[in-house]
Every structure is written in structure tokens, then in C-alpha cells.
Amino acid sequence: AKKSGKNRYCLYNDALGLEEVRKMELEKDLQSALENNQFYIVYQPKWNVKTNRLYGFEALLRWEHPRLGVISPAEFIPITEETGLIVPITKWILEKVCHQCITWQTQGELQPVSVNLSNRLFQSGRLKDMVQNALEKANLKPHLLELEITESMVFYDVEDIILQLDSIRALGVRISMDDFGTGYSSIGLLDRMPIDTLKLDRLFTNDLDTPRKRAIMNAIIVMADDLQLDLIAEGVENEEHIESLTQLGCYLVQGYFYGKPMKVGEINKLFFNLNDK
Numbered sequence: 001a002k003k004s005g006k007n008r009y010c011l012y013n014d015a016l017g018l019e020e021v022r023k024m025e026l027e028k029d030l031q032s033a034l035e036n037n038q039f040y041i042v043y044q045p046k047w048n049v050k051t052n053r054l055y056g057f058e059a060l061l062r063w064e065h066p067r068l069g070v071i072s073p074a075e076f077i078p079i080t081e082e083t084g085l086i087v088p089i090t091k092w093i094l095e096k097v098c099h100q101c102i103t104w105q106t107q108g109e110l111q112p113v114s115v116n117l118s119n120r121l122f123q124s125g126r127l128k129d130m131v132q133n134a135l136e137k138a139n140l141k142p143h144l145l146e147l148e149i150t151e152s153m154v155f156y157d158v159e160d161i162i163l164q165l166d167s168i169r170a171l172g173v174r175i176s177m178d179d180f181g182t183g184y185s186s187i188g189l190l191d192r193m194p195i196d197t198l199k200l201d202r203l204f205t206n207d208l209d210t211p212r213k214r215a216i217m218n219a220i221i222v223m224a225d226d227l228q229l230d231l232i233a234e235g236v237e238n239e240e241h242i243e244s245l246t247q248l249g250c251y252l253v254q255g256y257f258y259g260k261p262m263k264v265g266e267i268n269k270l271f272f273n274l275n276d277k
């Protein structure tokens with residue numbers, strides 16, 4: 001720990017750490033990522049094991065950084081939430097997804113697509129308008145769009161979020177509770193949240209190897225059924241996962257076993273018999 005200005009600067013840089021430096025760089029580059037077309041959307045299939053048919057898709061965001069390559073949303077989404085960039089980004093996603101949905105719809109297949117939301121969208125106060133505009137622009141039937149929220153998101157401002165969700169749901173758009181079964185007071189919230197779907201977290205669905213865990217899963221399945229909620233298990237990676245889930249009565253799944261998140265071209269080939277230029 002020595003004196004000169006130069007050295008101090010280096011020390012400061014060291015103290016910041018590689019992670020912070022990278023974060024600052026990403027934060028800067030994210031500012032222009034949208035206008036530079038560096039974002040794209042991948043779609044992961046949801047599958048109905050009972051009918052052995054496609055049950056729609058989840059839209060997941062990807063960022064192709066010009067120098068660093070594809071960066072995980074787990075890394076860059078939190079930054080966009082801090083800066084507020086997530087609001088225009090989600091507007092873009094909603095418009096893209098609605099448009100894509102229409103394209104698939106004209107192939108004779110009605111496939112709902114879900115989009116992930118951030119808490120920040122509710123704070124913007126513009127979410128409902130944003131959703132409505134995207135639907136109208138594409139002329140998409142609202143029930144083909146589902147919005148995924150997480151429990152942690154509704155931890156604050158519950159009343160306000162419920163009001164906003166009610167108004168969005170009044171449009172006919174569906175709401176899904178993502179990452180269910182991890183953290184927070186899920187059961188208490190369930191009574192109050194206007195939702196259509198429960199999405200079980202991967203940690204939960206991957207771990208049904210004891211009678212205790214299966215008993216809990218069974219209770220969730222019964223509850224979802226009584227509340228007339230769709231129940232979908234995410235992170236389904238192998239036959240064992242599917243077997244234990246279907247034995248208990250959960251037939252909607254999403255995970256690498258049925259398909260990774262894929263670009264539109266790949267989805268078109270696999271599910272719609274379409275070939276892109």
C-alpha cells in the first residue's frame with residue numbers, strides 16, 4: 001500500500017476487483033445494446049407429457065456482446081434492472097414475441113409464449129399499456145401471451161402489483177408464478193395473487209427422491225388442481241424427472257430433456273416445418 005498517484009490508481013483498480021470492472025463495462029455497453037441489435041430471443045419448448053404435444057414456449061433473452069460473446073441473462077438482467085434499461089428492453093421483447101406468436105399462429109398452431117418480467121416493470125407504472133400496445137400492434141389474441149413473475153418480486157408493494165396484474169389479466173393475458181417453491185411466503189401469496197399458472201422451480205422438480213419431498217409435491221399438485229391453476233415443472237432434464245413428476249400427476253414440463261432454448265430458425269425447423277432463409 002504505497003503512495004504515488006499511479007500506484008494508488010492501480011490499487012484502487014485492484015480493490016474494485018475483476019468482477020466490478022466487468023460489471024461497469026457491461027453496464028456501459030448495455031446502454032447501446034438495444035439500438036445496436038445485440039439482443040435476441042431464444043424460445044424453450046414447454047411440453048405436455050400426457051398428450052405428447054407442444055404446450056408453448058418461454059421466451060428468454062440473450063445478449064451477444066461484440067467482444068465478449070453471448071452473456072448470460074443471469075449476469076446482465078440484474079444490471080438492466082438497476083439502470084432501468086429493463087423497461088425499454090422488455091417493451092422490445094413483448095413486441096418481438098407477440099409478432100413471433102402471430103407468425104406461428106398462421107402456421108395453424110396456437111402456441112402460447114411466456115415472457116419474464118422484472119420488478120422494475122411494475123415500478124414504471126407503464127406495464128399494462130406496454131403489454132396492450134404490443135398485443136394490438138401484432139393483433140395477437142391476449143390469451144396467447146403469458147407473463148412470468150416471481151415470488152420475490154411481489155415481496156414489496158404487494159397491493160400495487162396485484163392491481164396492475166388485475167388490469168393486465170383483464171386484457172386476457174395470463175400470469176404465471178415462476179420459480180415457485182423457492183423462498184418467501186409462497187402459500188400465503190397464492191391466495192392473493194391473480195395468477196393462472198404455477199411454475200415449479202428446477203431445484204424442486206429435480207429433487208423428488210424421498211417420500212417426504214414427494215408428499216410435498218403431491219400436496220402442491222392437489223392444491224394447483226383445486227385452485228384451477230396450470231402447474232408446470234421446469235428444469236426437466238431426464239427420464240427419471242419425468243417419471244416421478246407424471247407419477248404424481250404433473251404433466252406439463254419444460255427442460256433440456258424436451259429442448260434447450262433455441263433461436264427462431266431452429267424452432268421453426270423442429271416444430272413448424274418451416275425453413276428460414
Ligand code: C2E
Pocket residue numbers: 044059060061062072073074077093115116117118178179202234235236237254255256257261
Ligand atoms: P428463469 O425464468 O427461471 O428461466 C429458466 C432458466 O433455466 C433459463 O436460463 C433456462 O435456459 C434454464 N433451463 C431451462 N431448462 C433447463 C434444464 O433442464 N436444466 C437447467 N439446468 N436449466 C434449464 P437462462 O435463459 O440463462 O435465464 C436465466 C434467468 O434470467 C431466467 O430464469 C430469468 O430469471 C432471467 N431472464 C431470462 N430472460 C429474461 C427476460 O427476457 N426478462 C427478464 N426479466 N428476465 C429474464
Ligand code: CA
Pocket residue numbers: 058116148178
Ligand atoms: Ca421464467
Ligand code: CA
Pocket residue numbers: 178179199201234
Ligand atoms: Ca424459473
Ligand code: CA
Pocket residue numbers: 179
Ligand atoms: Ca430463476
